[in-house]
Amino acid sequence: MRLHRLHITAFGPFGGAQEVDFDDLSAAGLFLLHGPTGAGKTSVLDAVCFALYGSVPGARQGGSLRSDHAPAATRTEVKLELTVAGRRLEVTRQPPWERPKKRGTGTTTEKAQSWLREYHAPGGSWKDLSRSHQEIGEEITQLLGMSREQFCQVVLLPQGDFARFLRADAEARGKLLGRLFDTRRFAAVEQRLAERRRLAETEVRAGDGELLADAHRMQQAAGDLVELPLPDLAPGDPGLAGAVLEWAAVARSTARERYAIAHCAQRATESAQAAADRVLGEAREVARLQHRFAEARQRAARLEDRAGAHREAQQRMERARKAEAVAPALHLRETADAEHRRAAGAEARARALLPGAFADAGPTGLAAAARKAAEELGALESARRAERRLTELARERQELDREERADDDVLQDAEQWLADWEGTRAALQTRIESAQEAATRAEQLAVQRDPAQARLAAARLRDQLAGDTEDAQARVLAAREGAADARTHWLDLKEQRLKGIAAELAAGLVDGDACAVCGATEHPAPARKVDGHIDQRAEDTALTAYQRADERRAEAERRLGVVREALAAATAEAGDAPTDLLAEQAEELGRRHAEARGAASGLHAATEALRRAEHEHRRRLTAHQDAAVRGASRTARREALTRQTASLEGELAQARGSAGSVAERAAELERGVSTLTEAADAARVAADTAQRLKDADARLADAAFRAGFDTPQAAADALLDDAAHRELQRRLDAWQQEEAAVRAVLAEEETAAAAHLPAADVRTAEQSAATAARRMREAASARDAAARRCTELDRLARRADASVRRLGPLREEYERVARLASLAAGTSADNERRMRLESYVLAARLEQVAAAATARLQRMSAGRYTLVHSDDRTGRGRSGLGLHVVDAWTGRERDTATLSGGETFFASLALALGLADVVTDEAGGVRLDTLFIDEGFGSLDDQTLDEVLDVLDSLRERDRSVGIVSHVADLRRRVHAQLEVVKGRSGSVVRQRGGG
Known part of the structure; x- marks a missing residue:
């Protein structure tokens, strides 16, 4: 990564627009960034960080980035032009800012904006890549290969941080190295192992808890059978499974011994009960036979007392059997008499309804008169139909009149309504x-x-x-x-x-x-x-x-x-x-x-009212038209009805005769035919039943004489109904059965022999049998309890054994995970230096950093000092992140916290440069062509300062430039390329001087 040009506007202490040409400064390889305290030297570096990552270094976050010296209408902006991974990019950042409104008074807040452009060399123009904060941040981070924290440590080398790093303890060093090398995955491994250990321990403890619960259930099932107490172990304690299984084996063997003893006791009581039951059975049998013989003697005495009544019942049964031969004739005579009485009554009622002319007529004469009246009734059927049609015509005329009145009302109402429409x-x-x-x-x-x-x-x-x-x-x-x-x-x-x-x-x-x-x-x-x-x-x-x-x-x-x-x-x-x-x-x-x-x-109501009114208008108009059409058709229908009525009235006048109507004449004839027919039928039935009654009387007298009865009435008195016959037969059968049963009992040899023996003592035998049964039940109950105890102990023992087998792999997994977790956490005895996994990884990184820093520290210190990594434990703490310095003059190794101020400076500078090399390699080998070193040169003497500058000057190899941020006056004479930050009342400005 090489910086080319930086534009700053209204940022930090810079009220106006400032520009820094890093290409000009980097030409000398080493340049100085200086100025008085508070002028804004660090703000230049903040602008570089803000352009790349959208935020300033961590210690300066949270404050406002806008300059208090900037005009209200000037927007805060940082623009950085750089080359990274062979691509020339331009990043522009504008933080949110509050500006005056263009119209009216007050202010408004503008949102943050970002631009990313790339220079297209063949076309000689800039190409827009993105305006998204997130996309630009991801692109820059991917190209640089490091986060903002790593960039601030590697490119903007803060000497004060590394001086504290030299004096810090292992924990503080671990935090810094962890941020730079991102060892969170190793910490995650430690945490994951710890979680797995806790989960496995929980499962093992839960399994042991279930095993102990089964052991307590076995102790409860055994009761006071086992004197050996349960093992005094808690869930998770070693040896718990073996102790529980051993106790279960003792309990099961003792329970089986008790079961064998109870089984033998039950067999003895069963034998005693069988003997007592035999004695009781014999006593009960003798008592039963004695009671049977005495009861038979009493029954024989009662039969002798009822012998006379039995003979009378036999005679009554004999007369009833003779009278059964006369029973059909008696039934036939009773039936004929009842039928004759009913027929005579019906004939008398029918003749009472006949006219006087037919009072003495026989069945034949009555039937002839009925046929004559029926013939006359048939001749009136046509007249009856004509009379019904005449009635229908009258109803039709009435219906026409009603419809005419209704249509007149409809026409009048419709005409009145339509007039107001x-x-x-x-x-x-x-x-x-x-x-x-x-x-x-x-x-x-x-x-x-x-x-x-x-x-x-x-x-x-x-x-x-x-x-x-x-x-x-x-x-x-x-x-x-x-x-x-x-x-x-x-x-x-x-x-x-x-x-x-x-x-x-x-x-x-x-x-x-x-x-x-x-x-x-x-x-x-x-x-x-x-x-x-x-x-x-x-x-x-x-x-x-x-x-x-x-x-x-x-x-x-x-x-x-x-x-x-x-x-x-x-x-x-x-x-x-x-x-x-x-x-x-x-x-x-x-x-x-x-x-x-x-x-x-009211719009909807008015619309609905108009719709209903239009519908009513159509209905009224249709009703008016239909009523007019119906009126015309009614006139023709009325004329046709008048003609039919006149024709039918002439026909009916002839058929009625003296009656008021054809229907009345027909009703008179129908009544006459019915009365004559019923009377003729009743007379014939009465004559037939009288003859059957005479025949039944003759048959009854003959049947009674042949059965041996003097009169039919005597035969009727000897008859028994079904219930009396069954009752009499039951009494005779019971007598015979009782007599036979008594003779059979008195004839039994065993019963007669038992009657001559002394009375049996059943009560004593029953008491002996009850005592034997109780003892047998107690023995059976004890055996069953012993069997249940054995079954329950076997079930619980099998369950405990299954739990032990199931917990075996889980316990092995827990022990293995626990060893790994303890080893990774540095608490295991196998981890001699008590070094955590993350500390171990960071120790390897620190060893690389110390090796890279030593190459420069030896040159700065004229070969005197060497940085070495130490994994020795300090006090009772853990080891892994120790850092010592070896003094070649004394040959002794001591802690870096004992270095003096100047020694601490070039040691921390060497450490920072070494860390930059290691982090760069870690980030994928991204070349860093521009570095900044912040403060700390004031504590060096002239010779040491020359050596440090020689080391920094060596960084120019392969076109690398280094910027020193310092206010030491001596550096202004030694470093010719300078960027000066000058503060004033209207804000700070930058003045640049190249190396030429």
Whole structure:
């Protein structure tokens, strides 16, 4: 990377436009950037960093980049032209800035802008590449191969940082090297291993917890069976699995022994119970037989007492069997008598309805009279149809009259409504037009109302922000005054400290050690601190106070800019009109808009009313036309009905005779035919049933005589119904069964023999059997409990064994991951130097940096000093990032913190240059043709300064240039190419002098 040209406008202390030609400065290979304190030397380097990365180095971020000396209308801009990776680029950056409005008063904020262009050599022109901040940043970072932090350490070599690096501890060095070499992936590996260790440990502990839970379940299942206690180990303790399995084996073997004992006891109680059950069974059998014999004797006595009643029942059953032969004749006679009574009653009722002429007529005469009346009824069927048609014609004439009256009403109503139609339609059209005009006015007023309300809101916000702006301006003024006072105080203290710096240096002098300023080993008259001496701590405190005050000033200015921007936006929208006037205008527009919307709301109702009226007009007109057509057709229909009516009335007059109508005549004939037919049928049925009754009486008398009964009534009394017959038969059968059962029991030999034995003692036998059964149940319960205990212990033991086998690979994984994590974290005993993985990688990088720095340090120190990396432990801490210096004069190795001021300078310079080489190689070997070295030359004597300049001058090899940032006066004589920064009341300016 080579810098060509830098343009600065309104940036930092530079109020106007400044240009730096690095090509002219680099021609000499070594150039000087100098100027008084606070002139802006570092701001030139800040501009380079801002052009490349869009931000300044970390220690100076957060403040405003715009110059306080710049005119209000001048935009802050930094433009850098450089060559990187064989491409000539131009980067332009404009940070956000607050400028006056082009119209009206106040200010507005412009957004940040960036441009990237590339020079096209064949065409001799610049080509635009991008205007995106993100794209430009990614392109520059990719081309340079390093981040902003790396660039600031490698290209802008801050000597103070490396002096602190030499004196820092391992942790501070690790932070710096970690930022430069991006070793976050190794820290991520450490973290990942630690997480895996925690996860594996959690899983192992969880598995051990389950194993212990199963062990406690086994202890609970075993009860007091095992005297050996559970192992007193916690989850994760080594040997837990073996101890649990060993205890489980003891519990299982003891449980099986108890089960064998319980099984033997159960077998003994089963034998005792079987013997007691046999004795009880024999006693119960003897008692049963004795009871059976006594019961049979009692039953025989009861049969003897009921013998007379049994003989009577047998005789009653015999008479009932004889009477069953007469039962069909009795049933036939009862049926015939019932039928005859019903037929005689029906005949009497039918003859009561006949005229007197047919009172004594037989069935034949009644049937002939019915046939004659039916013939006359058939002759009236045609007249009945004509009479029904005449009734229908009368109804049709009535319907025509009703329709005529309805059509007359329709015609009259339609004619009256149609007469008013034109006036109704005109009124509705007027309503619609009025509502449409109101809707148009409402839309126009809505367009005016919304901007008016927006202007009113903006005016109210404008009034509020005006007061906020005044408050913010007061705070900014107070913050600026405070920052200026703090800066003045700090500069005063710094100047006082510089005047008394000799006393500070003298305080560290030791007889025999070389002075850091003059190199003498004798110190006859060292400077003494005077009253009111300002030390480094007081200066740092004042600097910190100034930085805090400056941060408060920047924050107050930022807040003022935000308030001003909001005020400008509100003023631009609201204008200069008073808020009260805008409120009245908005209220008036709102009222007029509401009135117009109210008037326009009737548009839909008026439109619907017109639509309904037009529909009604069409309906009324159609109804009027249809009523007129129906009237014409009714006239023809009425004439036809009149002709049909006259013809039918002549025909009916002949058919009616003396009756009022044909229907009445036909009804009289129908009633007569029905009455005569029913009477004839009833007379025939009565004659038939009388004959069947006589035949049934003769058959019954003959059947009773043959069955042995004197009269039919005697046979009827001997009959039994089904229920009585079944009951009598049941009693006879029960007697026979009981008699047979008693004889069988009394004839049994075993029963008779048992009756002669003493009474059986069943109660004693039952008590003995119950005792034996209880003992057997207790033994079975004990055996079952022992079996369940064995089963449960076996199940839990298998589960514990499976858990142990499952946890085996997991425990091995945990031990392996734990060893790796401890080794990577530096806590393992195998890691003798307690070096973390990231520290190990950084130690390798530090070793490379020390080797690259030694090549230049030996030349600067005339071969006296060599930088070496040390991985020795310091105290109880960890090792890996130690840095020592070897003094060739004494042959001793000591810590870099013991170097003097001048030695520290060229050691830190050599370290910075070595770090630049290593980081450059790490970034992909990007060539850095332009380097800057910041301060620190004031602590060198003439000889050392010459040696340092020779080393820097050697960097010009292969067209490399080095810029020295310093205010040491002696360098102005030694370095001819110079860039001077001169400060003034209107801002700083740059003056350039080439090496020629």
